[in-house]
Amino acid sequence: MSAVAGVGGEERSDYTREESREIRQRSLRLLGSLLRPERGRLIGSALMIVVSTGAQVAGPALIAYGIDAGLPALVAKHSSFVPVGVAFAAYLVCAIAGAVLAARFTVLAARISQAILLDLRTRVYRHAQLLSLEFHETYTSGRIIARQTSDLEAIRELLDSGITGLVRGVLYMVFTAIALVWLDPWSGVVLAASLVPLAFLTRWFQRRSQLAFRATRVYSARLIVHFVETMTGIRAVQAFRKEKRNEREYGQIVEDYRDANARAIKLYGLFDPGLIMIGNITVAVVLLIGGFRVIGGGLAIGALLAVVLYTRRFFDPMEEMATFYNSYQSAAAAAEKISGVLEEEPSVPDPGHPVDLWKASGGVDFDDVRFAYRDDRVVLPDFELHIPPGQTVALVGSTGAGKSTLAKLIARFYDPTVGAVRLDGVDLRDLHPKDLRRAIVMVTQEAYLFSGSVAENIALGKPGASRDEIVAAARAVGADEFIRLLPDGYDTDVNKRGGRVSAGQRQLLSFARAFLADPAVLILDEATASLDIPSERLVQQGLTTLLADRTAIIIAHRLSTVAIADRVLVMEHGRIVEDGTPEELIGGTGRFAALHAAWRDSLV
C-alpha cells in the first residue's frame, strides 16, 4: 500500500512525482464519478450553450455583412434596404435566442452543480459515519469537518463559476475560431500559432499552482481544527486564560494560510496577464497581416474588421477560462483530500455475507480475545468471558483497567486484534449491522445531545417513536419531571452540546434513549456517574424492570449497581481477577470484598 493511500501523508508537501500523480488521479476519479450521473444534463446544457454561443458569435459576421453588403446596397442607385434589414433582423433573432438560452443555461448549470454537491456531501457524510472510531480518533473531528466544509466549498466554487464559464468559454472559443478560419484561413494560422506559448504557460501554472493549492487545503484544515477545539472547550479556555496563547497559535496558522493563499493567487496573477499578453500579440499580428492583405486587395475591409474582432473575442473568454482553471486547481486539491477520506476503509467493516439474527437472545462470548489500540500497548491480553442470555453483569475495576474497552468491543466500536466476540454464537464481524445495532446498545461515558428538541434526542433510540413512547421512556428513568419543567417541555431545544441542561440531566436523557431502544444487550458505561443519589436510585429501579429479561453489562464505580447484578466481574490491567455472584464475592476475602467494605463505609 502506498504512503499516500487514504489520508496518509495528507499534511505533507513533499510528494514524490509518483505520489503526486497518484493522489491527483484519485482526485480526478472522484470528480469524474461525480460528473458521470449528470452526463445527460451536461450534454443537454452543452447543446443549449452551443446554440446560444453560436448565436452570439454570429454577431460580428452579421455586422460585417451589414457593412460590406448593406452599405453598398443602400448607397447604390436603386437603394435597397433588404441586406441591412436582413442583417438587422438576423442580429436581433440571434440576440434574443442567445440571451434566453444563456439564462436558461445558468439555471441548468446550477441544477447540475447542486446535484453534484449534494451527491458529494452525502457521500462524504455517509462515509464519515461508516468509518470506525479508530479513524475518527486519529483523524480528529476538526479535520473531518474541514473536509466537509471548506474543502467542499472549494469544489462548490469550481462548480458555481466554473462549469458555466468552462462550457461557454470553450464553445465560444471554438465557434470563434471556426468563424475566423472560415472568414480568413490565414488569420486562423496565426491563431493556431499562438496556442503554442499558451500551452507552455498553462503547463507552468498547473505545476506550480498544484503545490500552492495543496498547501492551502492543509492550512485551512488546521485552522478549522484549532477553531473547533477552542469553541468546544471555550469554558476551559477562558477559565485557564488560554486566550492570549490561543491567539498566538491561531494567528500563526492564519498567517500560514494567508501566505499559502497569497502564493496561489500570485501565480494566477502571472498566469492571467500572460494569457492577455499572448492574446494581444496575436491580435496585432493578425492586424498586421490582414492590413497588408487589404491593401493588396486580398481581403475586404469589413472582413478585416470581423477578423480582428474575432481574434479579440477569441481571447475574451480566456480570462474566464483562466479563472476556471484556477478554481479547478483549487478544487482538485480539495478533492485530493476528500477522495483520501473516501478511500479509507473502515477498520470495522460491514460483513460481506452478513448473518441475520432476527431475534437475539443476548448471549455474549469473548473467545480468546486480545485487543490493543496501538500495537505496542495491549489493553486486553488473552481475554475469555461468557455471559449467558439474560444475565446482568456488573463490571468494576480501577480506572484504566479496560472496562470501557471491553464495552466498546461488545458494541463493535472496534474489532479484537485476535479472537472473536460473539452474540448468540455469531461472530460480531459476520452479524448484519442492522441486527447488531438493534440487539446491542451502549450508553457511553460521555452523554452527547444533538441540537433539536428533547423529544428528538430521546427518539434517537428509536426513530419514529410516538410521543407516548418517548414520555414513557423518560418517566421510566425519572427524567420526565425535569423535562416538564423546561420552557417548552419535551419540545425544548437543547441547543448546542446539551449546554442547556445539567450534566446529570444529560445523562438521564441518554438513559431514556437507551430505554426506548429496547435492545437485547444493554451496556451502560458509567451512565449514572453524574447523577445525584435519589436520581440514581430511580434509575436503578427502572433498570430492575428493564433488565429483567435482557443481558446487561453495567460498568460503575458506585457499587450500588451490584445490587441489581446477577454477577460481578472485577477487572485489573485488562484481566478479570474475580468473577462470581455478589454474595460470593462480598462474603469472600478478595479484592472486591475489600472494595465493597470501603465503599459501604463511605456511605451514610
Added chain:
Amino acid sequence: MLTTRPSRPDGSRDLGTVRTILRLMPFVRPALRSIILGMIAALLAGLVSLAIPLVLQNLVDGPLSTGDGRQVLPAALAVLALGGLEALLIGARRRFVLTPGTHVEAALRNTLYRKLQDLPVAFHDRWQSGQLLSRSMSDLGLIRRWFSFGIVLLIVNVITIVIGFGVLFIWSWQLAIVFAVCSIPIFVYSYIFENKYSVVARRSQDQQGDLATAVEESVHGIRVLKAFGRGRYSLEKYVRQAEQLRGTELDKARAVAGLWLWLLLIPDVAFALCLGGGVWLASQHLMTVGDLFAFFATATVIRFPIESIGFLLSMTFDTRTAIDRLFEVLDESNPITDPDPARTVSHPTGRLLFDDVHFRYQDSPESVPDLIDGVRLELEPGETMALVGLTGSGKTTLTALTTRLYDVTGGAVRIDGVDIRDLTREELRRHIAMAFEDATLFSASVRDNVLLGRPELADPERKADADRVLAEALEIAQAEFVANLPEGSDTKVGEEGLSLSGGQRQRLALARAIAADPAILVLDDPLSALDVDTEARVEAGLRRVLGRTTALVVAHRPSTVQLADRVALLQAGRVTAVGTHSHLLATNEHYRFVISSLDDDRESPDLDRYSDDDEEVSA
C-alpha cells in the same frame, strides 16, 4: 442602485449595501492604497483596451482606404504596444490588489477569533458552532475574494462602461443615444435583482452554517450515533438539510439568470439597432465607415464589462451578506468585561463570599424564579466547602459564577471583600482555578495540559520549577499512569493525541486545577469517574492541598463530601443549610434525602437493603 435594502426577515438593523461594506473600512485601510492603485491600473488597462479601436479606425479610414501600405506596420505596432501595456497593467493590478486582500482576510479572521474568545459562555450557549465556523471560513473567504477582484472589477467595469459610452458619443452621438436608451432596463432590473437576491443570499449562507453545525455534531456525537446504529438516520436528516440548501441555491441561480437575460439581451438589441441605424447613417454620409467600424469595436469592448455586471453584483450582495453575518458577531456587546480602573487583590487569602447572589440564564422564561435565588455563602480562607444538591439544582451554575463565565444577575461574588467584577478577568482567573464536570483536554502534551494555568512556567529557564509543579500535581491527582504513556508527560493527548480513559482524563483535569496553584479551587464533581480505591487515594492527596487552599467542591457522593470542612446544601436556588456533614445528616431531612443511600436505621451491610432503598424512593 446599491443603496436600498429589502427589509430582512429577522428585522435586524438595515444598512445600505454601501454602508455595510464601508464598515470594513478599519480593516481595509492598510490595504486601501494598494487597492486604489490596483483600480487605477485596472482603469488604465481598460482605457488602453478602448484605445485599440481608435488605432483600428485610423487604419481603416486612412491607409486602408487609400491603399497606403506604409502605415500598416506602425499601426500594428501601436496595437501591439497597447496590447502589451494592457497586459502589464492587468498584471500590475493583480500585484497591487491580491496580497493586500489576503491581509484583510487574515486581520478579519484574527479579529473574529479574538472576539469569540472574549465573548462570554452565554454567547456560545446561544450560537451554534457551525454558524461561527462558517463565518470564520467561508464568509471571510468571500470577503477576501471580493476585495481582490470583486470591488476592483465592479468599479473599473462601471467606469469602463461610462467612458466607453463617452467614446461611443464621439463616433456617433445618434447611435450612442440609441445604445444608452436601450440600457435603461438594465438599471431597473438591477434594482429588482438586489431585492430578490439579497434575501436568498442570506438564507443560503445561514443554511450553510446550519449544515456545518450538522456536520460538526455528527462528528462529535459519532459515539452515540454508532452505539445506536443511527448513522443512516442522521444521514437522512443531513440530506434533508442539504436539499434545502440546494433549493435556496437554485433560487439564487434563478435570480441571477433573470439578471443575465437582460444583461445579454440589451447590448445585443442595441447592437442590432445600431447596425441598422449605422449603415443608414453611413449611407447618408452622416458618419464614415471608419467611424462605424470604430463604433462597433468600442461597443464590443464594453460588452464584456456589461455582461460581467451580473456576476459582480451577485458577488457584491453575497459579500454584503457575509459582512452582515460577520458583524452580527463583532457587534455583539460583551456584558462581561474588565473594569476600568480595575482593582487588584495582590495577596488573596482566599475568602470567597457569595453575597445574596441571584442568577438566571439569559433566555429562561419570565415565569420561573431565578435559578440562583439569593445565595449567601461564605468560605473562610483555607476552608473546604462541599456543595451538595439535586441534579439540576444549579451547582455547576454557581461554580461558573465564581470565574465570571457567567455574571451574576443580582448580588455579588467577592474575593477578600472585593467584588469580582472589579478585578480584571485575567487576575480573577489566576486566583481561582476550576475543574469542570466534563474533563476537557486540549490537543497538547500532558505537560502543557496540566500546566495550562501556569503560563509563566513555559519559560525554559524555569523548567525545573515546571517539572516540580507538574510532578506534584500529577502525584496529588494520582495520575501515575502518565509515566507509562509512550512518551511520558510529553505524550500528546486530547483530540490530536492519545485517547485516554474517562478516569484518566478526569485526573488530568484535576491535576491542571491543582497545578494552577490558585487561592481558590473550584472543583465540579471531580471524582465522579474514579473507582473507590483511586478515589480514596486522590482524596488523601487533595487533603494536603486543601489544607492550604480555599475550595468549593461540588459533590454527589458522601465520600467526596468527606473532603470538606463544611457542607452547603443548595435547594430551590438557595443555600438552605450550612454545617458539618454529620451535623446536617442529623438535622436536615433534605440533606439526608440528597446524600444518603442508607435507611435511617442503619442496618448491617447485607444485600436486601437495596430493595428497601427503592421502596423509600417510590414511597
